[in-house]
Amino acid sequence: MGSGHPQQIGGFGGGCGPTSKVAIVGPHKEPGWVTCHFSQCGVTIADVDTSAGDCGNILAAVGGFAIENNLVAAEAGDKTRVKVESLNTGARYEIDVPASSVGVQYMGSFCVPGVPGPAAPVRVATHGVAGAQTGRLLPTGQAEELFDLGEGLVVRASIIDFARALVMVDATDITPHFGYSSLQEVTLQRANCDHALCSALEKLRLQASQKMGMGDCTGKDAPKLALVAPLEAEGRQGLACRYFVNPGRSEMHPTIAMTAAQAVGAASLLHGSVAMRALARLPQADSGTDGASFTFEIQHEKGNFPVSIGTTDAKDAEPMQAEQFATGLPTTGLYVTTVMPIAQGSAFLKGSN
Structure with a gap:
């Protein structure tokens, strides 16, 4: 991969x-x-971190790869379902690939904000993602936690483990302290150069990791962290988000990870969470789903990414969770993205003949 060199x-x-x-x-x-x-x-x-859980973007490409390499046979019709078991988390995924006996269809007209050019849509359904990294949907059992970052700065955050262990921070608590008037001003270029903001976020992430039972996360990418705030435009069911690959390295994500989008969506169903507060409304179920699916638009710097969260009746959950997830207990995720082949061949290890 060339790790050990900035480029x-x-x-x-x-x-x-x-x-x-x-x-x-x-x-x-x-x-x-x-x-x-x-x-x-x-x-x-030059290191490899296998503690980061799964990657939703990478998973979307696994389907076409499996068909191209004869690991899964293409089905008759215009799509083939490839099922994936994650060896990282044990989660299971169903990837609907535009493919037939002729081959995988990569060209199409579906666009994803932040991705250059259209391609064929790849639908990914996720199962068994609740507690994927910690074993618990709510690692601390609480909808909201308070973190004291010193100098009078106390920040509200919600911690959830749904497809990804994620610490969601109320942006209105912390960004004004560093000179931002809104989350829209937190851009990739500005955030990656704002070492004071990133240092504060990393301090919070380190505290949260201990609180949620993941230990000292210094040098690791998990748990992840995101800032959330209400959408500036009203009328849509969603929230604004800035997702960080690792604030300890002053590295914000240019858009949002598919796993993180699911975590934000699931947290939007959690009463008392910073995500539901940013949503500024009670979640409305998708029409025709009998209240079993909720779609949220996650707004990042490049555009909006929709993610759907499937639910079950919370009455079957533990008493506290039944109250916290009165709208429905999140169990599955669904998103649509695109993939495109770039190269195929052999890689040469440094120092090999």
């Missing part, structure tokens, strides 16, 4: 966290299934 010149990495990832895909004992092991590779530091 990753000696390998395939793109010089930032979101473009320095690897999926190891293998056969499964069940037909139609494959296994996937995800690794986050360092950029300036």
Whole structure:
């Protein structure tokens, strides 16, 4: 991957966290299934972090890869469902790939904000993602936690583990302290240069990691952190978000991870959370779903990304969770994205003949 150099010149990495990832895909004992092991590779530091959980963008590409490499046979019709078992978290995924017996169809007209050019839509359904990294949907059991960052700065945050262990911070508590009048002013260029803000967020993330049972996360990318705030435009069911790959490295994500989008969506169903407060309304179920699915627009710097959260009746949950998730207990996720092949061949290890 070229890790150990800021531009990753000696390998395939793109010089930032979101473009320095690897999926190891293998056969499964069940037909139609494959296994996937995800690794986050360092950029300036030559290391590999397997504690970061799953990557929703990488997972979307696993489907086409599995078909192209004869791990899963293409089905008749215009799409093939590839089922994936994560070796990182044990979560299960169903990837609907535009493919037939002729091959995988990559070209199309579907657009994703932040991705250059249209492509064929790839639908990803997620299962078993509640507690994917900690074993608990709410690692602390609470909808909201307070974090004292010193100098009179106390910040509200919600911690959830749904597809990804995520610390969601109320942006209105912290961004004004560092000179931002709104979350819209927190841009990739400005945030990555704002070491004071990133240092405060990393301090909060370190505290949260201990509180949620993930230990000292120094040097690790999990748990992740995001700032959330209400949308500036009213009328839509969603919230604004700025997602950080790792604030300890002053690295904000240019958009939002698919796993993080699901976590934000699930937290939007949690009464008393910073996400529901940013939503500024009670969640409304998708029409025709009998109240079992909720779609939220997650607004990032490049645009809006919709994610759907499937729910079950919270009455079957623990008493506290039944109250916290009165609208419905999040159990599944659904999103649509695109993939495109870039290269195929052999990689040469540094120092090899």
